[in-house]
Amino acid sequence: MEHALLLQNVSKTYEKFQLDNINLELPKGCIMGFVGENGAGKSTTIKLIMDLIKRDSGEIQILGQDNKGDISQLKEHIGVVMDECCFPENMNWRHIKQVMKRLYKTWDEQKFCSLMEKFSLEEKKIVKEYSRGMKMKLSIAAALSHDSKLLILDEATSGLDPVVRDEILELFLEFIQDEEHSIFMSTHIISDLERISDYIACIHKGRLVFVEQKDELLSKYGILKCGEEDFSKIDKSIVKGVKRNSFGIEALVEKRKVHGNHVIDAASIEEIMLYFIKESKI
């Protein structure tokens, strides 16, 4: 299977934070959601992928090519949306179009203009006067208006109202119709991932907690509800997190490995993530 993105044993150490041994594989044609709390290491990982910061160790490949050295040609095929709009404040989208045309050999002016029209962005309004939503739309349009085969999105849909978010998710789904295209997106909005992603990777305090296919994740885990006595009989290696309350115990478990007659509810992606990173272990 060909990879759109491959990270092997990638580490980066700061004074107060460490990104520890990250391993990720995003197959071509798929969408991977990258979730975790603020400060868990999502943006650091994305900056390492784009070589904006130097990795201490490990390997990173984008579309089968190492991300170090002269990768100008490779960057024609990567569309990046940062967690903020990075276009200088005094430019309007007509200026941006002229600049991008000179930066990308594969720039598709017609597509950019039609997206601007679709998003109802005024031609002469400067970036400084844009709302957060407008800024994100502009960045997303720029990422989609050249020969992108891989989209790397850092909180691209946050700050957008549900209607616009829906429109943008549709665009992503349209983009992914080409089986050569892939998306790696970090987000806090789990419902977006439930809708469009194929894989979910969860990071916590600089370590990957899980990377799994979304459907596999949903079918693998469930929430076991029982009393202390029943819980004590459960094999603890299949328990991923426990929440104790006055009614008893709720635990995220690998449901296929639970024997006996127990109540096991379906777990949502959000619940799975929370149990993995928040609730106490056993």
Add this chain to the structure above:
Amino acid sequence: MSGLLLKDIYNLRRYLKSIIIILVFYLVYSISIKNINFFLGMTFVLMSMIPLSAIGYDERAKWDKYALTMPVSRTDMVTSKYLLALGIGGLCMIANVMLSIIIQKSSLMEAILASGAMLFLSLLYDCILLPVVFKLGVEKGRYVMFAVLLIPAIGVMYLKKLPKPDQSVIETGMKAAPFIIVVLFILSMMLSVHIYKSKELD
């Protein structure tokens, strides 16, 4: 590269407009006192600040980390700012030579020498400051900027006490100046590229 330069011109156009308005004011003043040298000096002081302002705007927008996700190399990012300095310097030089000839009735040689000396100083200022700004950022670079401005001011005070240099020394200096600035410009650019290549864009 042309895209990066165009981006600076679009983004700085309001700032450039306000600089031009200030310069027109100084030009009128210079004409009224019949001495254009004051205007020449101001042109190059304001001009040498443009690349730094461009970097300041980029920093505020966090443009660099975004631009580097595009087909743009770190070397392109640095050289585009040096080209901006050179381009604006060249334009100022041409405009000032013309104004000196028209308003001050200077000879072509006099006009080139006066504007050339100013261009030398303003490019020298950029050559010193740009590597510092690429290393420390505009905010911290500002302190160095004031220090760099202070050194010639103190220097002039001491120079006054020295005997006037020989005419031949001045002439040799004038002939060597273009070569000196070309070498310094290239060295400064190489140093900035080296600094920027190892920079972490957080």
